[in-house]
Amino acid sequence: MRKQILEINSLTKSFPSGDKVLTVLDDINFSIEKGISCAIVGPSGSGKTTLLGLCAGLDKPTSGTVRLNGKNISELDESKLSKIRNEQIGFVFQSFQLISTLTALENVMVPIELRGTPYKQVEKQAMELLTSVGLGDRVNHYPNQLSGGEQQRVGLARAFIHQPDILFADEPTGNLDGETGEQIEQLLFDLNRQQGTTLVIVSHDRELAQKCDRIIQLKNGSIVSDTLTEKQTKKAIGADIT
Numbered sequence: 001m002r003k004q005i006l007e008i009n010s011l012t013k014s015f016p017s018g019d020k021v022l023t024v025l026d027d028i029n030f031s032i033e034k035g036i037s038c039a040i041v042g043p044s045g046s047g048k049t050t051l052l053g054l055c056a057g058l059d060k061p062t063s064g065t066v067r068l069n070g071k072n073i074s075e076l077d078e079s080k081l082s083k084i085r086n087e088q089i090g091f092v093f094q095s096f097q098l099i100s101t102l103t104a105l106e107n108v109m110v111p112i113e114l115r116g117t118p119y120k121q122v123e124k125q126a127m128e129l130l131t132s133v134g135l136g137d138r139v140n141h142y143p144n145q146l147s148g149g150e151q152q153r154v155g156l157a158r159a160f161i162h163q164p165d166i167l168f169a170d171e172p173t174g175n176l177d178g179e180t181g182e183q184i185e186q187l188l189f190d191l192n193r194q195q196g197t198t199l200v201i202v203s204h205d206r207e208l209a210q211k212c213d214r215i216i217q218l219k220n221g222s223i224v225s226d227t228l229t230e231k232q233t234k235k236a237i238g239a240d241i242t
Contacts, residue, residue: 002033005166005198006055011064013050024050026221028064032214034165037192037199039209042218048202049170051218055200056089056168057081069165086114090159090167090197092188094174096151098143098158104130104150105139108157115162129157133187149180153187160191166198173205185211 011028014021025047032038040048053059054066057073066074073084085091098107108126113119130139133153143151152172159167172188173181185208192199201212209215210229217225 002035004031005034005069006032006200007065007067007070008055009065009067011051011054011066012062013047013054013059014062024221025054025061028221028223030216030223030226032166032198032200034198035196036214037189037201037212038214038216039212040200040202040216040218041204041206041209042224044204046218047221048218052168052170052200052202056091057085058091086111086162088165090162090164092152092155092159092167092169092172094171096143096148096155096175098151098154100143103140103142104135104146104154107143107154108161111158111162125161126157129161130154132191133157147180148176149184152176152180152184156184156187156191160195160197163195164197166200167192169199169201171203172201173203173208181205 008028008030011025012023013025014023028051040051042048050059054061054074057066057068061074064074065072068084068088073081076084099110102110105123105126108130109122112122112125127136127139130136133156135150135153135157138146138150143154146154169188173184176184188199188201189211191197199212201208203209212229214226214228216223
């Protein structure tokens with residue numbers, strides 16, 4: 001059995017709303033095995049993005065725990081959380097979130113530059129990743145000189161440069177046209193496979209979800225289904241046979 005990299009127990013997130021309390025997530029429980037890909041799906045307002053932010057340590061739950069590699073990150077202060085995010089977590093945003101004053105190369109370098117890694121070593125890793133996502137000739141371009149698809153490629157390279165244990169992607173193809181979106185999806189799964197990174201994707205796209213090993217469906221802040229896809233079922237059958 002593979003190690004559980006992410007364990008969510010009795011997770012609840014509520015917000016005050018006037019004189020009432022709005023519960024966005026209600027008693028969420030699941031765990032994810034290291035190295036797999038998992039899609040979190042559901043209609044708008046179901047709590048998908050809120051759940052992703054809690055799993056990535058970008059927000060604190062009202063109650064319950066988030067364990068990453070066995071450590072309860074929901075009880076850590078911001079300085080310890082920042083260290084874990086820098087060492088173990090990657091995040092790809094729908095809106096790219098690139099720094100406008102930095103080139104593509106410099107944007108990708110940021111996560112491991114913060115660790116104090118020697119500049120030349122960081123630059124070499126960033127160049128290799130940008131080349132692997134097809135941007136070897138765009139390294140010195142600024143975000144406003146890149147298309148949406150190119151910006152998302154930079155975002156992918158930045159998310160993978162520190163070789164995270166787990167990568168969270170929030171609607172990674174939501175702002176892209178169909179063809180460009182498919183290219184980004186392929187890059188996500190290629191990098192996931194090459195680096196052994198666990199992949200957790202929030203998406204409205206059912207076709208993208210079916211490419212993952214597992215699908216967790218939310219509705220009104222609760223899990224309504226948690227299933228293996230045909231892809232993962234075939235993997236399991238193959239493992240049993242061998």
